[in-house]
Amino acid sequence: MQLSQAGGKVIVPRRAGTRTATPTWASFVMPSADALSDAGLVWLAFAFAYGLRYRWEIGGTVPAADFQPFSTFYLPALLLAGLVMAVFAIRGIYVLPRWIGLLDLTSSIVGGLTTSMAGVILLAYFFRFNPSRLTFLYAFVIALVALLAKRFVVDRLRHRLWRRGIGVQRVLVLGAGTSGRRIIEGFLSSPMLGYQMVGYLDDEDAVAEMTVGTERGVVRAARLGRLVDLEPITTELGISEVVIALAATDAGSVERLVERCRLANLPFRVVPDLFQLAVDRVELGEVAGVPLIGLRDARITGWNDVMKRLMDITVSATVLVIAALPMLVLAWGIRRDSRGPVLCHQRRVGKNARSTRVTKFRTMVDGAAEQWEAMVAATDGADPRRFKVPNDPRRTRLGRWMRRWSLDELPQFWDILRGRMSLVGPRPALPSEVAHYEEWHKQRFLVRPGLTGLWQVNGRSNLTFDEMVRLDLYYAEHWSPWLDAKILLRTIPAVLSGRGAY
Template sequence: MLPNRLALLDAACISVAIGAAQLLRFGFQSDDVIVTQRVQPNYWVVSVAIAVLWWLFLTAWNSREIRILGAGTEEYKRVTAASLYLFGGIAILSYAADVDTARGYVGLALPLGLALILIGRWLFRRRLAAGRRQGKFTRRIVILGGPGAVEHLCRGLMSAPEAGYVPVAAVMPGFRMEAPNGQELPVPVLSVSTNLEGILGAIEQGDADAIAISSGSALKPRLIRELGWELQARGISMIMAPALTDVAGPRIHTQPVAGLPMIHVTTPKLEGTKGVAKRTFDILSSGLAMLLLSPLLIAVAIAVKLDSPGPAFFHQDRVGKDGAPFKMHKFRSMVVDAEARLEALRAQSEGNGVLFKLKNDPRITRLGAFIRRFSIDELPQLWNVFVGEMSMVGPRPPLPGEVATYEDYVHRRLMVQPGITGLWQVSGRSDLSWDDSVRLDLYYVENWSMMQDFVILFRTAKAVVGKDGAY
């Protein structure tokens, strides 16, 4: 059902793009889209042919496959690849056949059509995610593995309902039906059998659409292969879920060796050309932002001075890359003796146990409440970015006192420059628990890419306007 709806949406987007390109470039004429010395075809027919081919290319690239809908970037990658291959093929054929293709027509059709299809897919994904949160358009999945792997994968899938996988049961070959630590699993255990018949019986009992095989199971490779054959015959998908946590797709590469799928996990490096690209982007974006926002920065500085006694700016010690200290700049949003009054309020903290947060903090000034709500108080950090102490995107800049309490693994947050915004900013901000805050920062450090930075910046605007977790 979902692929059929998506096919109609693609057809509509392609039709609008091709029709618009035809009319904008040639009007209602039909004799000069493609010109050769011998042939002058009907160019509305050419447009229809391209539209049909475009739709077929999206089908051939499996861009409507149910398993990629709703989460991740694979859907968008396939749409983009199919579109570029189509028009690349048209260009090659035009050259080989000595056909003069109108550049204006292609220059309109490709970007317009690709933009419409991607926007359509994004809107479709939003509706799909909303439906899946209500229990619609989902796939029932049985998880096979050890107790720890079952619990981890089950909770992970439950935290991402937009992916469309609903864990309904577990199969734990070689273990006991009850949880060994006394804590019940989030789903019922249907079988602990290590033979094929017992596992298949549990899958049928769970009425599963798919089975996810994780780590910790006592199954031999031959039995897993036979299980795959049986699942194929029953139309049930088999998903391998290795024990990899917080690893982004671009870091995973599969290489077949002697019939074995070897999974390579690469580590991104913020050095070399990538590091230069990130730093160049930081300098250009922060410099341009300060230039464009200079009237606002001056106005806010004056307003802060007039609103309450004290300086316009607040400077605070923070810890940067590799533990280097620096002064982080903000517009002052609290009274001048705010730091001295902190200890008296610490018992009322509504933060996550490490960070102090108080929604109705009495130290916040009238103007301060407004500029904090819309993150205007953080704009002076653009200077920190410009001089290289921070980045536009990165982990949250910690206080020295926080760093002193870090466990060893948490110090990995300091491997990159802290950012004005980051995954923590677009995922709840002050409402996050300490563990979630650390997990998001480490995920960013270990999966960094420029594309991810652009996505975070785009999502930051939405988070700031929505005022989620800002106080």
């Protein structure tokens, strides 16, 4: 992001052709239509399931004595449709934020549909109704596919409309510090999220405009005034939502802004300081009436560790078999491209700060390691804890291409299979990097290093080191098999986009 200094106060009018989402439409009409369409899909799923079982006899011939008319399933189908709407509403599926994608929705939809179907089956058992189990199974599978397919289509349609400025939310950011700049950059570069970045308020006069280079060219966000101008500016510009992005040290200011937003009946969100995420680890207790506060251990232990290891073994073994031939081709290309070994073995700091060996395809010229310290010293403002160069001159021709698509990391699946690494976890650090760590940074060694992680799917090399470590700690404290699965699935588009890969 580039910052330019300019004087004066800039007011951003509503963009031509832009249609914002009205409160009634966003809070009632759309959720109601979403719920009713879900109910309709569930009903159709039951009808199709009935046809599969009783018309086409999928799953075995149905004896004449066991044949049931579709009217028998009217009540279960209606009940399931109603339960799906109720459970989905309780889970908040109909009022999710705009940035929630299909991947995040999947677990809620699967859980909600499973809960609803279990409720119907229990009621059927209680009232001694004994329909075909296969019909219920077919209905569940068809309904799940239909509900997910509907959301995929709606998601694609919404993004296309938002790109054209239809149904967007006009957003005002409060604060232009580190957090404010990051969120402003995100809004400006991601119109598909459905937000129009109108501008920002900040009490500092030095920066009057922010510009960000995107696929659509350079886009700008203007400083519209000071924080005291919040109410008149939101009214004048038709602001739909406010994002408060002040530093944690300005807690008093954040509290006052929150209260002002509430009094003005203005929707708002607060960007948290990543240090504050550790609050989830707090455990409360008491001894003889004396309250005690502790912190949960961030380590992944017990059955959680066993499940994670089983996933590592299964996935890494599968990938090694599938990628065996491409890896041989890459090895041949490395041999032809430059002098030196095919594989590069590096000592890294792993779990519990123990030394471990990590294997990668060689992407640099011979003697690249000896040039590293000189490059760090020669680069003004370089962070030795994670020094990266976008156009590193030490890379070979093939190495640049391999780094672009992260193909140099394929041999690390062997390290994962052997237990040196995990599929998901903190980036394995070099000993020379660890020498510059602060004490709190070393908490990332509580878990096994990973091939990918939250840092990989949230900016990769574009993140600062502190941001990367905080994401690593958040991952360790909130680990679940589903979180690993989501990170792995999000890694695919992150790698294919090549953003931050250097």
